[in-house]
Amino acid sequence: SSLLFGAQAPTSVRASSRGSCQPFGASDRLGAALAMASVSDTSSGRSFSEEAAASDGEEVAHGAHSREKPAEHTARSPKVVQEKCIHKALPPTKLARVMLIALFATIGSTLFGLDIGYIGPIIESDSFKRDVSHIDGGGSIPPGTEGLIVSLFSIGAIVTAFPLISSYFIDGWGRKVSIMVGSFVFIVGSIIQATAWGSTQLLVGRFVAGMSMGLLSSVIVLYQSELAPPNLRGALSTLYQLGITFGILLAAFIDEFIVEREEGWRVVMGIICAPALMLIVGMIFLPRSPRWLVQKGRRADALKVLLSIRSEKTAVAEEEEIFQ
Numbered sequence: 001s002s003l004l005f006g007a008q009a010p011t012s013v014r015a016s017s018r019g020s021c022q023p024f025g026a027s028d029r030l031g032a033a034l035a036m037a038s039v040s041d042t043s044s045g046r047s048f049s050e051e052a053a054a055s056d057g058e059e060v061a062h063g064a065h066s067r068e069k070p071a072e073h074t075a076r077s078p079k080v081v082q083e084k085c086i087h088k089a090l091p092p093t094k095l096a097r098v099m100l101i102a103l104f105a106t107i108g109s110t111l112f113g114l115d116i117g118y119i120g121p122i123i124e125s126d127s128f129k130r131d132v133s134h135i136d137g138g139g140s141i142p143p144g145t146e147g148l149i150v151s152l153f154s155i156g157a158i159v160t161a162f163p164l165i166s167s168y169f170i171d172g173w174g175r176k177v178s179i180m181v182g183s184f185v186f187i188v189g190s191i192i193q194a195t196a197w198g199s200t201q202l203l204v205g206r207f208v209a210g211m212s213m214g215l216l217s218s219v220i221v222l223y224q225s226e227l228a229p230p231n232l233r234g235a236l237s238t239l240y241q242l243g244i245t246f247g248i249l250l251a252a253f254i255d256e257f258i259v260e261r262e263e264g265w266r267v268v269m270g271i272i273c274a275p276a277l278m279l280i281v282g283m284i285f286l287p288r289s290p291r292w293l294v295q296k297g298r299r300a301d302a303l304k305v306l307l308s309i310r311s312e313k314t315a316v317a318e319e320e321e322i323f324q
Helices: 026-042 049-062 064-068 080-085 094-103 107-124 126-131 141-160 163-173 175-196 197-228 230-237 239-258 264-271 275-284 290-295 299-309 310-323
Strands: 012-017 019-022
Touching: 019 107, 049 264, 094 107, 094 197, 094 230, 094 239, 094 299, 107 126, 107 141, 107 175, 107 239, 107 275, 126 197, 126 264, 141 163, 141 197, 163 175, 163 197, 175 197, 175 264, 175 275, 197 230, 197 239, 197 290, 230 239, 239 264, 264 275, 290 299, 290 310, 299 310
Parallel strands: none
Antiparallel strands: 012 019
């Protein structure tokens, strides 16, 4: 916690004589540069004149080969040191924090799976046919209406997944807020569907719920990858697909026990709002994307986030890399 709230952000890194990564301020850069330059000149422990004499002797003994041999003692640039710092292993507590953040964000893709999984059995339920399509006696919903009920969800998702629209939220409002907005829209769409007494209102609800999925599908993987360390970025991003398949499975269990009850389809649509509400509340306590913060000129806030999920040296180096 002291790293997150109280520490001043170091501005760069330097290489010691042993190659370790150490933060230092702007006032130390000149001295560090001189020290790095002196390493190559004095590391052998001989004076400058002795070095020159030894070099002449080697040229006599070995000819041109000695002149072509590169120097063994060269200072490493800060950029090389930064790259080395970035790939250091995370402390266990911060690794666990990163994984929990990615796992919690997966709730957004679980909502996608829930909607994919629950709508089929609901359309076939007798109470849904009676309440929405006003069909009694075991009749069936017209194929055109049934197709609209299913497809309008996908059409809504296409609209908000369109780059001009999704980028407005993701780049303008931020990844964190976009997830909250998408979850809220999902709740609104589910309420519209659950209170429907006709096909028109249900279709509107399906379109609105689909809009939430278009936004969530665009932002969740991005949020997970930007908070994950490079070596775990691919693995944690696959949690999105896992969330979809888990949501389909969960919807099947919910439909099995509830949908055939009297107005059970309304209960199902109310139940699936619970994960969306959980996601809205939980995201309040999760960090913003450090990359988005840097893009908005909030480098100090970005460093605070990185210090909470990376080691200190790695956080400094990664923030510098994002800024560049």
